[in-house]
Amino acid sequence: MRSEPVVQVQALVKRYGTKTAVDGLDLVAGAGVTAVLGPNGAGKTTTVETCGGYRKPDSGTVRVLGLDPVRQSAALRPRIGVMLQSGGVYSGARADEMLRHVAKLHAHPLDVDGLIERLGLGGCGRTAYRRLSGGQQQRLALAMAVVGRPELVFLDEPTAGLDPQARRATWDLLRDLRRDGVSVILTTHYMDEAEQLADDVAIVDAGRVIAQGTPEELCRGGAENTLRFTGRPGLDVGSLLKALPVDCTAAELTPGSYRVAGKVNPQLLATVTSWCAQHGVMPDRISVERHTLEDVFLELTGKELRS
Amino acid sequence: MTTTVGAYAPKPGAAPLPRMIAAQAVLETRMLLRNGEQLLLTVVIPTLLLVLFSTVDIVDTGAGEAVDFLAPGVLALAVMSTAFTGQAIATGFERRYGVLKRLASSPLPRWGLMTAKTASVLITEILQIALLTVIAFALGWSPHGNPLAVLLLLILGTAAFSGLGLLMAGTLKAEATLAAANLVFLLLLVGGGVIVPLDEFPSGAQDVLGLLPISALSDGLRDVLRHGAGMPWGDLGILAVWAALGLGAAGRFFRWE
Numbered sequence: 001m002r003s004e005p006v007v008q009v010q011a012l013v014k015r016y017g018t019k020t021a022v023d024g025l026d027l028v029a030g031a032g033v034t035a036v037l038g039p040n041g042a043g044k045t046t047t048v049e050t051c052g053g054y055r056k057p058d059s060g061t062v063r064v065l066g067l068d069p070v071r072q073s074a075a076l077r078p079r080i081g082v083m084l085q086s087g088g089v090y091s092g093a094r095a096d097e098m099l100r101h102v103a104k105l106h107a108h109p110l111d112v113d114g115l116i117e118r119l120g121l122g123g124c125g126r127t128a129y130r131r132l133s134g135g136q137q138q139r140l141a142l143a144m145a146v147v148g149r150p151e152l153v154f155l156d157e158p159t160a161g162l163d164p165q166a167r168r169a170t171w172d173l174l175r176d177l178r179r180d181g182v183s184v185i186l187t188t189h190y191m192d193e194a195e196q197l198a199d200d201v202a203i204v205d206a207g208r209v210i211a212q213g214t215p216e217e218l219c220r221g222g223a224e225n226t227l228r229f230t231g232r233p234g235l236d237v238g239s240l241l242k243a244l245p246v247d248c249t250a251a252e253l254t255p256g257s258y259r260v261a262g263k264v265n266p267q268l269l270a271t272v273t274s275w276c277a278q279h280g281v282m283p284d285r286i287s288v289e290r291h292t293l294e295d296v297f298l299e300l301t302g303k304e305l306r307s
Numbered sequence: 308m309t310t311t312v313g314a315y316a317p318k319p320g321a322a323p324l325p326r327m328i329a330a331q332a333v334l335e336t337r338m339l340l341r342n343g344e345q346l347l348l349t350v351v352i353p354t355l356l357l358v359l360f361s362t363v364d365i366v367d368t369g370a371g372e373a374v375d376f377l378a379p380g381v382l383a384l385a386v387m388s389t390a391f392t393g394q395a396i397a398t399g400f401e402r403r404y405g406v407l408k409r410l411a412s413s414p415l416p417r418w419g420l421m422t423a424k425t426a427s428v429l430i431t432e433i434l435q436i437a438l439l440t441v442i443a444f445a446l447g448w449s450p451h452g453n454p455l456a457v458l459l460l461l462i463l464g465t466a467a468f469s470g471l472g473l474l475m476a477g478t479l480k481a482e483a484t485l486a487a488a489n490l491v492f493l494l495l496l497v498g499g500g501v502i503v504p505l506d507e508f509p510s511g512a513q514d515v516l517g518l519l520p521i522s523a524l525s526d527g528l529r530d531v532l533r534h535g536a537g538m539p540w541g542d543l544g545i546l547a548v549w550a551a552l553g554l555g556a557a558g559r560f561f562r563w564e
Contacts, residue, residue: 052412054564078321078414087405090338097334104330105413107320118310148414151317180315 004066005030006152006183007051012060014046021046023207024060033174033184035194037293038204039301044187045085047204048154051185052082065152078106081145081153085160088141095124095132095140099147106148115143119169135166142170146177153177155186159193171197191294201293205301219291225264227272229283230257236279243275244268264288321414331415331423336430339397348492349388349435357381357439360502361446369504371533378443378450379528380501385435386461387521390428390468392492398424398476399484408564417563428465436461451535457528460539463546464524470553471520477561495521500529520549 007029014022022043027036038044049055050062053069053076062069067076089098096116103109116122119139124132132140138161145153158174159167174184174197188194194201195215202212211218233255240260241250248262260272269288276283321327339345360366361374368376401407410420440448475484497503499521505513516522527542 054408054411074416077412079317079319080412082409082412084405084409088409089404090334090406091400091404092338092341093334097337101330101334102413105322105327105415107322108318110315114310144409146315149315149318151319176310177315180313180317182315182317 006065007185008063010061012050012062013058014050014055015058020207025208027202027209029185031183032199033178033197034200035198036187036202036204037194037297042204043207044204045156048156048187052154079151081148081150083141083145083155083158085156089129091130092128094126094128095121099143102144103147108149110147110149115147119143135162138162139166152183157187191292191297195293203297203300210300215293218296219293225291226289227260227264229286231281231283232256235281240275243271324419327415328419328423331420332426335423335427339393339431345393349393349431353381353385353439354442356502357442366503372447374443374446374448375533377502378448379532380525381439382436383521383525383528384496384501385439386432386464386524387468387495389431390465391472392488394428394469395472395475395488396485398473399481402476402564403481411563428469450532452531456531456538459543460524460527463543463550467520467546467549467553470550470557473557473561474553477557495519500525518545520546
């Protein structure tokens with residue numbers, strides 16, 4: 001689904017006082033779903049809000065659908081939908097009332113009743129926004145972002161705090177949007193969300209994009225994979241290591257349980273099994289562990305807690 | 308759940324401007340009329356003051372029927388309660404809860420939002436004035452004067468109070484706006500010639516209090532409606548200066564989030 005970029009960010013810098021939130025960020029997003037992953041404070045929200053025209057870059061350029069989000073805001077706004085992380089609704093408004101209102105601001109809105117049913121907002125009834133549950137508020141914000149039939153939607157953590165059913169409903173809606181040609185930029189903490197939905201993933205840390213690619217590319221590239229097998233305890237790991245390529249490691253983790261780490265490919269698998277054959281070892285439960293996006297993410301951004 | 312392919316196919320576009328502004332004005336008015344505290348301020352308090360002070364002799368309102376003194380003051384109070392206090396508090400919380408931010412990414416332009424807010428204030432004022440006028444007539448009110456002068460005073464008063472209210476809402480925290488707007492409402496209610504004639508105050512204080520927008524509005528309305536005076540140019544001038552200062556400062560310093 002690659003074509004003309006829908007979002008083009010070049011060398012974006014944004015500071016708040018002395019704190020640099022975004023520090024020379026480059027991001028090109030094409031059609032389809034792009035997930036922006038990153039730890040708290042990485043600059044995801046600032047980047048998305050700059051794309052939405054909320055913030056002026058301190059330096060760098062931002063183009064959304066080819067337009068400058070600040071200077072050409074009037075032309076851009078009808079074409080995009082934005083879901084903020086929280087709020088955005090009159091505290092006394094009812095869910096359907098607010099959604100109908102946003103629909104009225106657009107020329108060809110979606111069917112509001114259908115959207116209410118689809119996102120399970122029918123149960124909100126006459127309850128005021130401030131008394132809705134967090135999940136209902138989230139789903140309303142999502143509905144408000146898509147009701148105007150935009151070409152591109154920005155979703156800032158659309159499934160944060162949702163229960164599994166609501167999360168699934170959100171994912172299904174995003175898949176349908178993608179199928180119908182709506183581009184989506186979403187920020188998320190959830191790796192499975194990015195793996196499930198995204199055509200393209202950008203990992204952001206400390207205000208920069210530190211890796212970008214399809215989920216498969218990110219999981220394959222660079223990261224070390226592992227191969228595990230069980231056999232008799234006390235095998236000669238040194239002999240196994242000699243048979244392996246130089247950049248591999250091998251270890252007996254617990255008696256009879258072995259791990260080979262390195263670039264796992266068919267050759268490596270063949271090397272290990274033929275070594276086992278030579279040594280009369282039946283490698284039970286041999287398995288290759290592909291790295292998940294979470295492994296890649298933690299490898300790139302570190303495992304320490306961020307302040 | 309599945310939907311037909313193409314159900315979400317992009318078809319972007321802004322609604323026509325008049326439709327957007329009308330929709331926004333209707334929503335804002337509905338939010339205001341649904342809010343209990345706002346109704347207390349805009350309807351209950353002015354009505355109570357009008358009825359109470361017209362029927363019970365608490366304040367010396369000078370010669371003639373008390374209602375003839377009070378009705379113009381309470382109309383001025385109604386304008387202040389909606390354009391200043393109500394609008395400041397509502398807008399302050401809209402800013403706090405990201406409503407202004409969210410609307411800023413909708414097709415409705417900012418000036419369209421401000422136009423809708425003004426329309427909503429005017430709709431509310433018309434409802435207030437209709438109600439208070441009926442009650443005042445029931446209490447024996449006999450107004451005089453030029454309706455055009457009354458209209459001009461109400462419009463300039465609304466502009467002056469809107470500017471000050473939006474300035475407060477756009478620069479202070481929502482809680483601070485809530486407290487300050489109510490405090491200012493109370494102070495101006497007492498010291499702005501609404502129910503207590505300004506000549507009850509020491510003469511030095513009178514000169515200063517007379518320059519307040521509420522005093523100019525209540526004094527101007529009273530001159531016309533009670534005494535049948537012509538155009539109250541002095542009061543109109545004071546309101547025009549407040550309007551220019553307030554709206555100018557609000558335009559300059561208003562922060563949307």
